[in-house]
Each structure stands twice: as C-alpha cells, then as structure tokens.
Amino acid sequence: MATFFLILIYLAFISLGLPDSLLGVAWPAMQPEFGARLDTAGVLFMVIAGGTIISSLSSGIIIGKLGTGKVTFISVLMTAAALLGFxxxxxxxxxxxxxxxLGLGAGSVDAALNNYVATHYKAHHMSWLHCFWGVGATLGPIIMAQFISDQNAWRSGYFAIAGIQFALVIILFFSLPLWNKVGNRSNNVSNEAMDDTNTHVNESVKNTRPLKIKGVKLALIAFLFYCGVEATMGLWGSSFLVNVKQLPVEVAARWVSLYYGGITVGRLITGFVTLKVNNKILIRGGQMIALAGALCLLLPLAPVFSLVGFILVGLGLAPIFPSMLHETPARFGKEHSQTIMGYQMAFAYTGATFLPPLFGFIASHSTIKLFPLVIVIFVIAMLFGSEKLNQFLRKKPLSNVKSSVS
Structure with a gap:
C-alpha cells in the first residue's frame, strides 16, 4: 500500500512540474497572437504565483477538512482545467x-504532498520526490517545443499537457477510497485509545498560530532566501554571463542548463546520501557548497570559474529544499507540520516571485555586475536562518505544544 501511494505521489509531482515552465517557453508564440506586450507574461506569472501563495497559506485548514487525497484530486483537476482553458x-x-x-491548484497539492511524504516516508524519498518535479519541469518545455516547432501550435501544446493532467485526475479519482483509509493519517493522530488526548491536541493546534511557534520564523527566512537564490540564478544567470563574462547567448544558455542539471542530478544523488547522512548535515553542507559556488561567481576569475560556480550552486541547492521540508515534523511536531508546511511553501513561492524581480529592478538602475554579490547575500541569509534555527532547537527541543508556543 505504501509503495502504491509513493508511486502516486511521484506521478503527482511530475504533473506539478509540467506546467511550471510552460509560459516562458510558449510566450514568444503567444505574444503576437494576442497582440500583447512582452512584460504581460510577467503579469500572468504574478497571478499564478499569487494564487499559489494564497492556497499554500490556507492549505493547513483545507487539508484538515478534506484530507490529503481529496485536496490532491481537486488541485490536479483545477490545474488540468486551467491548462485546457489556456x-x-x-x-x-x-x-x-x-x-x-492554475496557481491555486499548485499551492495546495504541493503543501499536501510535501507534508505527507515528510510524515510517512524517509528522507531519501523527499529528495527523489523533488527530483521527479524536475522531470516534469523538463518534460513540459520539451512537449511544448515540439508543438511550437510544428506550425507554431502552442495551443496544442497546452492541450496535450492538459490531457496528461486529466489522465492523472482519473487515477486520483479511483484511488480516493484508498486515500481515505491510508492517505489522511497525517491529518489525524490515529489511535482510538488516545481520543481524549487527541481532542486536546487538535484543539490546541486549532488555537495555535503558526507564526507564534518558536523557530518557525527562522525556518521561513531560510525558505524565502533559498527560493530567492534558486529563482534569481535561473532568471538572471544568463544575462550576467552574456553582459559581464562576454559569453555568447547560446553558451550562456547551456551553462544555465547545467545549473538546473546540477539541482536535478544532485537530488537524485542526495536520495542515496540520506541513507547515511542526516538532514541537518545535508542542509548545512549544501549551503556551504552553494556559498562556494557563489564566491566563484563573485571573485574576478576566468570565465570558466563561472561555469564551476553555476554547477556548484546547483549541486549545493539540490539537498537543501527537500531536506528542510522533511525536517518539518521533527522540528515542530506532526500536529503542526501540515499548517507550517503550507506557510513554508508560501514563503518559498514569495521568494521565487519577488526576489528575482527586486534584483532586476536594482540591476536596471545600477549594473548586472551585482548579480554574484546578491547571490552571496541571499545564500548567507538562508544560512543564517537555518543555523539560528538549529541553535534554538539544540537549546530547547520542541517536545510538546506548550514548549513550542510563545
């Protein structure tokens, strides 16, 4: 049963990654058809991201009422319908x-499945889960590019990917009875002999605000700046290589693709490493590797060191996000993990949505040469939040609700 759900969750994460990079790939073909400005894609991106942030913040309440299975089904159905609408x-x-x-569906399913895996499976599954997101994020542009190359048929590309999503919707629908038996255990402290205790815990959880739990704000800082680094590298890395390192556009694009390759392959490898190394060491080690890569970009070295820097940052980032997610129940308790997971995902999306444009605004009024410095600052901020949280947890373990609430 556990294996079946794991396969189902992996498929869901492939579907979660499929739409993520479609707009950027399809927009050059969509823009002239709609007579839109180039920056209109940014407006659409902000709408999607806004929906994702809202649904992530409310995911704890929604999942508590509907359960993980129904939320996953409804969310994938929403994304499939949205893609068909496109x-x-x-x-x-x-x-x-x-x-x-499209945004609302992505946020809830992301938080729901991350918490389910963090609660029910070992750390290596979390790393592989996010590796499968990378598979979806890679397949989406490939599918869209195939249709665009054939008579500029971007609509057919969206239709095909919507079809894949609807196929998963059907699978999720027929699996709902199984989710009701197994998939919602993370939303219930399931032991009939402890009904009175559970009532007390659930009431306490209901009355507890996530931001009042000690250590949560530090975790949110780490998530905010992690995604700030990841998204800023992806959005502005090529511009930095072309304008500062004087590389040809196609070479810069290949170097940035190696950065994403470092994240995907790194997460595959991390899944095996977690069998021997705990999450805390993986998070700290990944942050130090990412910082070393950022310093390679910052120092006045030969262009080849920029390639090394991009790969190192990608490899360093690989274990951080899934490991931080998997640590959530251990850090804050299973009774709080679903709500806190939603807040973490919301802050992650906030970092990915607003920090790259913020740097773009700064660069447009100064210089793109600030790119490596900003990456270093973001990595240090992420490292600060993570290490301060570790320091707090060492001093005061969060063993119960009372000790974790200020």
Missing amino acids: SYAPSLFWLVICAIP
Whole structure:
C-alpha cells in the first residue's frame, strides 16, 4: 500500500512540474497572437504565483477538512482545467482568469504532498520526490517545443499537457477510497485509545498560530532566501554571463542548463546520501557548497570559474529544499507540520516571485555586475536562518505544544 501511494505521489509531482515552465517557453508564440506586450507574461506569472501563495497559506485548514487525497484530486483537476482553458483562451482576459486556478491548484497539492511524504516516508524519498518535479519541469518545455516547432501550435501544446493532467485526475479519482483509509493519517493522530488526548491536541493546534511557534520564523527566512537564490540564478544567470563574462547567448544558455542539471542530478544523488547522512548535515553542507559556488561567481576569475560556480550552486541547492521540508515534523511536531508546511511553501513561492524581480529592478538602475554579490547575500541569509534555527532547537527541543508556543 505504501509503495502504491509513493508511486502516486511521484506521478503527482511530475504533473506539478509540467506546467511550471510552460509560459516562458510558449510566450514568444503567444505574444503576437494576442497582440500583447512582452512584460504581460510577467503579469500572468504574478497571478499564478499569487494564487499559489494564497492556497499554500490556507492549505493547513483545507487539508484538515478534506484530507490529503481529496485536496490532491481537486488541485490536479483545477490545474488540468486551467491548462485546457489556456489552450482555448480567446483573449488575454481569459488567460488571466485561467491563471487563477492554475496557481491555486499548485499551492495546495504541493503543501499536501510535501507534508505527507515528510510524515510517512524517509528522507531519501523527499529528495527523489523533488527530483521527479524536475522531470516534469523538463518534460513540459520539451512537449511544448515540439508543438511550437510544428506550425507554431502552442495551443496544442497546452492541450496535450492538459490531457496528461486529466489522465492523472482519473487515477486520483479511483484511488480516493484508498486515500481515505491510508492517505489522511497525517491529518489525524490515529489511535482510538488516545481520543481524549487527541481532542486536546487538535484543539490546541486549532488555537495555535503558526507564526507564534518558536523557530518557525527562522525556518521561513531560510525558505524565502533559498527560493530567492534558486529563482534569481535561473532568471538572471544568463544575462550576467552574456553582459559581464562576454559569453555568447547560446553558451550562456547551456551553462544555465547545467545549473538546473546540477539541482536535478544532485537530488537524485542526495536520495542515496540520506541513507547515511542526516538532514541537518545535508542542509548545512549544501549551503556551504552553494556559498562556494557563489564566491566563484563573485571573485574576478576566468570565465570558466563561472561555469564551476553555476554547477556548484546547483549541486549545493539540490539537498537543501527537500531536506528542510522533511525536517518539518521533527522540528515542530506532526500536529503542526501540515499548517507550517503550507506557510513554508508560501514563503518559498514569495521568494521565487519577488526576489528575482527586486534584483532586476536594482540591476536596471545600477549594473548586472551585482548579480554574484546578491547571490552571496541571499545564500548567507538562508544560512543564517537555518543555523539560528538549529541553535534554538539544540537549546530547547520542541517536545510538546506548550514548549513550542510563545
């Protein structure tokens, strides 16, 4: 049974990654058809990201009422319908409308499945789970590019990926009875002999605000700046290589792809490493490797060291995100983990949404040469939040609700 659910969750994470990079790939073909400005894609991206942040913040309440299985089913159904809407959208207005359920669906399923795996499976599964997200994020552009190369048919690309999502919706629908038996254990402290205790715990959880739990704010800082690093590297890395290191555009694109390759392959490898090394060491080690890579970009070295820097940052980032997610129940208790997971995902999306544009604004009023310095600052901020949290947990273990709430 556990293996079946793991396969189902892996498939869900592939589907979660499929739409993530579609807009950027399809927009050059979509823009002239709608007569839109280049920066309109940014508006759509912000709508999607806004929906994701909102659904992540509310995921604890929603999952508590519906359960992990139903939330996963409804969320994937929403994303499938949104992608189908994109394929038929007659105007920009309808693209914006369809972007709303696309974002709302992504946030809830992300938080739900991350918490389920963190609660029920060992650390290596979390790393491989996010590796499968990378598989989806890689397949999406490949599928879209195939359709765009054939008579610029971006609508057919969205339709095909919507079809893949609907196929998963059907699988999730027929698996709902099994989710009801097994998949919602993370939302219930399941032991009939402890009904009175559970009532007390659930009431305490209901009355506890996540930001009041000691250590949560430090964890949120780490998530904010982790995604700030990851997204800023991906968005502005090529511009830095072209404008500062004087590399050709196609070479810069390949170097940035190696950065993403470092994240994906790194997470695959991390899954095996977790069998011998705990999450805390993996998080700290990944942050130090990422910092070393950022320093390679910052120092006035030959361009080849920039390639080394990009790969090192990718490899360093690989274990951090899944390991921090997997540590959530251990850090704050299973009774709080679902709600806190939603907050962590919301802050992660906030970092990915707002920190890269913030740097873009700074660079446009100064210089893109600040890129390595900003990456170093973001990594140090992430390291600060993580290490301060470790220091707090060493001093005061969060053994119960009372000791963790200020």
